[in-house]
Amino acid sequence: MASPLKVGIAGLGTVGASVVRLIDEQRQQLALRTGRPIEVVAVSARSRNKDRGIDMKRLRWVADPVKLANDPGIDAFVELIGGEGGPARAAVTAALKAGKPVVTANKALLARHGIELAELAEKRGVALNFEAAAAGAIPIVKTLREGLAGNSVQRVYGILNGTCNYMLTRMEREKLSFDECLKEAQRLGYAEADPTADVDGLDAAAKAAIIASLAFHTRVGLDDVSVEGIREVTADDIREAHASGCELKLLAIAQRRDDEHAQGVSVRVHPALVPNDHPLASVHGAYNAVLVEAESAGRLMFYGQGAGGAPTASAVLSDVVAAAAHRVHG
Ligand code: NDP
Numbered sequence: 001m002a003s004p005l006k007v008g009i010a011g012l013g014t015v016g017a018s019v020v021r022l023i024d025e026q027r028q029q030l031a032l033r034t035g036r037p038i039e040v041v042a043v044s045a046r047s048r049n050k051d052r053g054i055d056m057k058r059l060r061w062v063a064d065p066v067k068l069a070n071d072p073g074i075d076a077f078v079e080l081i082g083g084e085g086g087p088a089r090a091a092v093t094a095a096l097k098a099g100k101p102v103v104t105a106n107k108a109l110l111a112r113h114g115i116e117l118a119e120l121a122e123k124r125g126v127a128l129n130f131e132a133a134a135a136g137a138i139p140i141v142k143t144l145r146e147g148l149a150g151n152s153v154q155r156v157y158g159i160l161n162g163t164c165n166y167m168l169t170r171m172e173r174e175k176l177s178f179d180e181c182l183k184e185a186q187r188l189g190y191a192e193a194d195p196t197a198d199v200d201g202l203d204a205a206a207k208a209a210i211i212a213s214l215a216f217h218t219r220v221g222l223d224d225v226s227v228e229g230i231r232e233v234t235a236d237d238i239r240e241a242h243a244s245g246c247e248l249k250l251l252a253i254a255q256r257r258d259d260e261h262a263q264g265v266s267v268r269v270h271p272a273l274v275p276n277d278h279p280l281a282s283v284h285g286a287y288n289a290v291l292v293e294a295e296s297a298g299r300l301m302f303y304g305q306g307a308g309g310a311p312t313a314s315a316v317l318s319d320v321v322a323a324a325a326h327r328v329h330g
């Protein structure tokens with residue numbers, strides 16, 4: 001068997017701790033599937049002594065994530081800190097410059113600096129993988145990059161924020177307040193460290209920018225997306241939606257435009273009334289769904305958990321496996 005892939009993980013919160021756990025649990029199967037063992041050898045987070053429900057004794061602690069990214073003892077760097085700049089951006093840049101493949105779940109970072117990071121990865125000939133950055137456990141990045149590579153995509157739309165969908169579901173079913181639902185989403189690990197990104201639609205917008213860039217082979221950044229979140233949604237709005245045979249959902253919609261008004265790509269996020277007989281109306285809780293309309297393939301729908309430790313870790317791990325197999329995308 002080939003030598004192990006030695007992984008360094010920066011960020012041991014909801015997602016990072018789940019990734020360490022999953023790699024541990026899947027040790028043997030991963031080695032068989034990839035032809036080489038995958039080992040987490042070093043980690044970084046803010047507080048060294050926090051109980052994370054994982055065995056920290058065998059993991060080398062590197063306080064500075066940039067140092068971890070440059071560490072000669074790791075072959076691949078996994079960034080699960082979050083945030084569009086700061087230590088996440090510095091560490092990902094350092095790892096790519098050092099010629100190490102990077103895996104990240106950080107949509108905020110990619111929607112702002114993805115192009116510059118992708119160019120750096122290409123220059124160094126290493127992978128920058130981000131399956132977990134859009135739609136949680138749903139493999140939409142690989143689907144757009146690989147599965148639909150022979151298609152011309154016309155439209156991609158769906159529910160991309162688990163927190164908002166969870167909140168809207170509970171507000172509707174249990175008549176709970178906005179604040180109660182948000183607290184619960186935070187407790188369950190669905191919300192971002194700063195949950196305004198969720199409720200104001202920016203998290204869904206970042207994911208929509210990433211998906212649109214891949215679907216339409218162009219450069220869409222966060223500032224190109226028109227955004228309205230769910231902060232203004234009231235119990236009355238939800239009741240009225242119901243009375244008119246609809247569900248109220250936060251939708252992300254990316255489509256090609258080629259008409260008398262515009263040419264190019266339009267990307268937007270906003271609350272919308274979804275008729276009860278539409279497939280998106282039955283997507284509840286922290287689930288996400290993505291519909292893709294492609295020229296040859298027709299209409300495809302992907303559905304799965306959009307937030308939470310284990311579902312996100314599953315997507316992160318698929319990228320770590322790709323790094324172990326030396327798969328690199330241009
Ligand atoms: P958490 O807030 O739970 O975890 C963040 C981790 O980063 C913590 O372990 C924290 O350390 C560490 N950290 C923060 N600042 C630093 C720093 N300066 N140096 C080193 N470590 C630092 O976030 P999540 O796990 O929820 O999210 C991580 C990433 O995954 C984000 O980009 C998020 O958008 C993305 N994501 C999250 C999903 C989810 O469902 N939660 C789903 C899909 C993507 P400490 O623990 O010591 O405070």
Ligand code: HSE
Nearest residue numbers: 161162163190192307
């Ligand atoms: N906060 C995000 C959400 C996490 O609720 O969808 C998954 O990207």
